[in-house]
Amino acid sequence: MKNKQVLKNIDYKDIDTLKKFINNNGRILSRRKNSLSATQQKEMAQAIKRARFMGLIPYIAK
Amino acid sequence: MSKKEIETTIDEEIESIKRVYEMSYILVPTISESDAEAKAEALKKSIASNQGSFISEETPYVRDLAYEMLKVIKNANHRFETGYFGWVKFEMDVESVSNFEKSLKLDEEVIRFLIVKADRDTNIITKNSYQKKARESEEANIDTAAEAEASSVVEEVAATAEVEESKDSSKEA
Structure with a gap:
């Protein structure tokens, strides 16, 4: 049932991979839906927040 | 020391x-x-x-x-x-x-x-991959938009033709 995603070098400029882990509205999805490990989820969340700050991803999307 | x-x-x-x-x-x-x-x-x-x-x-x-x-x-x-x-x-x-x-x-x-x-x-990631994807998406949008425009133009012509026919028929009557 669990599909473990193995991600290497999560980067905040790589928005194509980041967009897999956010909602239609731009919210970060939970670890259960992303099937990432704990450290990967933390790194991914921080990358998304950095991308939001630099205007690559919106904070809220409609 | x-x-x-x-x-x-x-x-x-x-x-x-x-x-x-x-x-x-x-x-x-x-x-x-x-x-x-x-x-x-x-x-x-x-x-x-x-x-x-x-x-x-x-x-x-x-x-x-x-x-x-x-x-x-x-x-x-x-x-x-x-x-x-x-x-x-x-x-x-x-x-x-x-x-x-x-x-x-x-x-x-x-x-x-x-x-x-x-x-x-x-x-x-570099700019080239980003711009490639932007270009591909634009081309896809242009093709679909052109088809949509062509079909809408055809519909408009048919609609105006029908309206004119109805007007003529009403005038005659």
Whole structure:
């Protein structure tokens, strides 16, 4: 049932991979839906927040 | 070893710590492309003046921002929806990074910047892949839009023809 995603070098400029882990509205999805490990989820969340700050991803999307 | 010798050795070790950083920045869109490249070169020079060495970079390119950004330039609010996005990877002394950040804050052409600790060897996505995808999506949209327009034009012609026929028939009657 669990599909473990193995991600290497999560980067905040790589928005194509980041967009897999956010909602239609731009919210970060939970670890259960992303099937990432704990450290990967933390790194991914921080990358998304950095991308939001630099205007690559919106904070809220409609 | 005496106390003085211990202190001097510790100070020397602290001064020489260098770390690898990566900075991404957004430039004002009102400048031309050649000016944007010149600005990137100027940023590299300011990195060198703060005891840093350059590793890799990407020249800035125009990009739509996900939301409107505000910048106060000369006591006036300016709002931007596009900008030149670029990044630089460099190595610098730990203590001189704050000076570099201060100089960036005072710069009038930089809307936002972000300095992050990084590894030396990891590669990151570049502008070519981003622009390729933008072009492909545009072509796909243009094809579908052209088909939609053609079909709508045909429908309009048929509709007007029907209206005219009905008018003529009503006049005759």
